[in-house]
Amino acid sequence: MAMHQQVSLLLTLILLLATGEGSLAVGTPSAIIRTTCAAVGRPGGEVGYDTCVGLLSADPAAAAAKDAGQLAVVATNLTVANVTSTVLVLDDLVKNLGDCLRYYRDMNKTLDAALGDLRAGRVEAASGKLLDANGVPDSCDIQLFEGSAKKNPMRKENTDADLLSRLAYAITDLQLPNPPRHRR
Secondary structure (H helix, E strand, O other): HHHHHHHHHHHHHHHHHOOOOOOOOOOOOOHHHHHHHHHHHOOOOOOHHHHHHHHHHHHHHHHOOOOOHHHHHHHHHHHHHHHHHHHHHHHHHHHHHHHHHHHHHHHHHHHHHHHHHHHHHHHHHHHHHHHHHHHHHHHHHHHHHHHHOOOOOOHHHHHHHHHHHHHHHHHHHOOOOOOOOOOO
């Protein structure tokens, strides 16, 4: 089975699991699926009967299987598709998190410079730097959402950084004689 077919099969399986009905089978599972799942679904087994039936019934190759050995191949193919998909998600997250790390390192430098300006009484210069820092958390969020993984493990941190940077900017702006009108 080609890798593309495995990923497509995994996505179909995920969609079927998302229905929340606990069973993926459209019809009655084959006898070999029921027998095999009864064996692995026994008390103390690795996988429950309903989960086993649901996972195997999602793959047409399992319905055509003649014995447990063929079902083992089907289950292994499903596992390969899942792991392949997971690797792609992780690769994308690592790349995008690396970009976010660079954004935040730059933001940290900008904030350090803004602190220096504030301590030196250069409120207007600090205000501009704080305004520049405001966009970094959003850039990270966008980077993660636009990635193929569509996952954002940094949501809370980005939200906190965005809120705090906007607060610092707003308070600094209050000190200016003519505050700019470019608030969010």
